[in-house]
Amino acid sequence: MGYPYVDMHCDTLLRSMLKGSSSLYDGEGMQSIKKMREAGQMCQFFAVFFPPRDMPAQDGFQLPEDEVLWRMLTDNLTKEVEAHSDIIAMARSAEEIRDNFTAGKMSAVLSIEDGRMVNGDMERLISLKEQGVCAISLTWNFPNCFGAPNSKDRTVMNTGLTPFGKEAVGVMNDLGILVDVSHLSDGGFWDVVKLTRKPFVATHSNCRALCPHTRNLTDEMIRALSEKGGVSGINFGPEFLNADTACKDSRVEELVAHVLHFIKVGGEDCVGLGTDFDGIGGSFEIGHPTEMDKLFAALSQKGLTERQLDKLGSGNVLRVMEK
Numbered sequence: 001m002g003y004p005y006v007d008m009h010c011d012t013l014l015r016s017m018l019k020g021s022s023s024l025y026d027g028e029g030m031q032s033i034k035k036m037r038e039a040g041q042m043c044q045f046f047a048v049f050f051p052p053r054d055m056p057a058q059d060g061f062q063l064p065e066d067e068v069l070w071r072m073l074t075d076n077l078t079k080e081v082e083a084h085s086d087i088i089a090m091a092r093s094a095e096e097i098r099d100n101f102t103a104g105k106m107s108a109v110l111s112i113e114d115g116r117m118v119n120g121d122m123e124r125l126i127s128l129k130e131q132g133v134c135a136i137s138l139t140w141n142f143p144n145c146f147g148a149p150n151s152k153d154r155t156v157m158n159t160g161l162t163p164f165g166k167e168a169v170g171v172m173n174d175l176g177i178l179v180d181v182s183h184l185s186d187g188g189f190w191d192v193v194k195l196t197r198k199p200f201v202a203t204h205s206n207c208r209a210l211c212p213h214t215r216n217l218t219d220e221m222i223r224a225l226s227e228k229g230g231v232s233g234i235n236f237g238p239e240f241l242n243a244d245t246a247c248k249d250s251r252v253e254e255l256v257a258h259v260l261h262f263i264k265v266g267g268e269d270c271v272g273l274g275t276d277f278d279g280i281g282g283s284f285e286i287g288h289p290t291e292m293d294k295l296f297a298a299l300s301q302k303g304l305t306e307r308q309l310d311k312l313g314s315g316n317v318l319r320v321m322e323k
Contacts, residue, residue, distance in 0.1 A: 003296045004042040004101065005313035007031075007289075008135070008233035008272060009111070009182070009204040011049050011279030013073040016080075018061050024080040030277035030288050033080060036106050037087050039289030042314050043097050043107040045135065045203065048073045049279070050114045052142070066117040074110065074131070081108050092132050094321040111180070111203070114140035120164045125171055134321070135178035135203060138165060138188065148185040150214040157214065160187035161195075169195045178320070181205075182215065182233075182274070189221060199229035199320045204274030206232075206240045207261045210254075213245050219265045226266030229323060231316045233274020234258055238282040248282040255286070256298050259312065268308050272317045 012031040016024040026034045036044055048070055055063045063069065081088050091097045091107035100107045110132045118124045118136075128136070138146035138161075146165035151157045161169070169192055172179050179200040181189050192200055202225065208216035217225065217232060225232060234255060239245045241254040262271035277288070286294055296309055304312075 003293055003309070003313055004040055005273055005292060006043040006045075006097070006317045007041065007277070008045045008201065008231075008274040008317060009047055009113070009235075009279075010044060010275060010277040011047060011113070012044075012277065013046050013077060014049050014051070015278045016076055017069075017072060018058050021076045021080070024076060025084060030280075030284075031275075033084055033088055033106075033108075035289045039292055041106055041289050041292075042101050043091065043109060045109045045111045045274075046077055047111045047113040047137075047203075050112075050116055050140070070117060077108060077110065090132060092134060094318040097318060097321075109134050111135040111137075111178075113137045114142075114144065114183070115146050116140075116142075116144040118145055118168070120145040122164075122168065122171055125168060125175060125177065129175045129177055133177060135180050135201065136172065137180035137182050137203060138168075138184050138192075140183050147188040147191070149183055150185055152214060157185050158187045159185050161191040166191060166195055170197070173198045186218075186221075189217075190224075193224045193228060196228060199231070199323050200225070201230055201317075201320060202232040202274075204233050204235040204240075204276045206235050206258045207265075209265075210257055210261055211239075211241055211243060211245060213240050216240060222262060222266040222270065226270035229269075229320065231270055231272045231320050232262065233272045233317075234262075235280070236275045236277070236284065236286060237280035239280075240276075250280075250282050250284045250286070252285045252294050252298050255295055256302060259295075259299060260302065263308070268311055269316055269319070271312055272314075273312065 010031045088106045097107040139149045147161040148159035182202045182205045206216045238250045
């Protein structure tokens with residue numbers, strides 16, 4: 001049994017469609033329900049990711065329309081969770097995650113990566129909440145109804161939220177859907193800071209001071225996230241960890257450095273885990289849940305207390321969900 005933790009992001013749902021629906025339970029990718037159990041994981045945020053519309057067919061799978069893909073991925077998540085209801089259950093709140101854990105069960109939380117399927121329709125946000133969505137990353141790597149993505153183009157990077165996106169932040173606050181700024185432009189990030197009345201999250205983003213990828217957060221952003229009571233999940237992708245973004249190695253040493261930098265800049269309440277498993281590639285020292293104890297052991301050796309490890313593992317994310 002490993003260290004119980006909450007992971008705010010993986011792309012395993014899409015992989016399960018490419019490799020066979022039952023692979024969500026026992027697939028050979030980075031994450032699965034079986035691997036969660038073997039690791040003693042507390043909770044996984046399963047993201048419905050909407051790939052580029054021109055994505056070529058993979059393994060005979062042709063990308064369908066967004067609404068069809070949504071139903072396929074969410075139906076499969078529900079089916080696999082119900083098929084293994086002795087060890088896992090869906091959760092829509094921190095309370096349900098804790099209740100499941102007390103009952104000896106893990107939790108699956110539904111999230112969205114790329115809010116493009118909302119398509120500027122506020123009623124769609126209400127419907128998604130009713131369907132159990134707990135977090136939405138406003139953008140992926142292309143503009144949509146919410147705003148602009150992260151970009152090396154400074155004009156794009158400085159672009160803020162659309163009028164719909166600005167209104168949607170307040171609606172998501174009211175509905176209890178976490179506003180996720182991973183993949184969002186810097187301009188959009190600062191609009192969220194200005195507009196949100198509740199804590200927000202970056203489900204899978206690291207520190208730009210240590211790795212210059214545009215998906216990562218500057219120190220100023222980390223402080224703003226912390227001041228709003230939010231949390232960022234450490235991304236295990238090599239391109240988000242290393243000073244050389246072309247490096248393909250994901251090592252515990254760099255993961256530890258990013259955790260410590262978050263704590264130094266924003267405090268111990270602003271950092272959690274957001275592995276991005278099944279959405280990243282490279283050579284991994286921690287490539288699936290059963291290896292996660294390597295990170296907690298390394299952080300303990302660096303002097304983190306049990307309280308700080310608990311916050312990193314689950315406490316910070318559950319607190320944000322409660323608020």
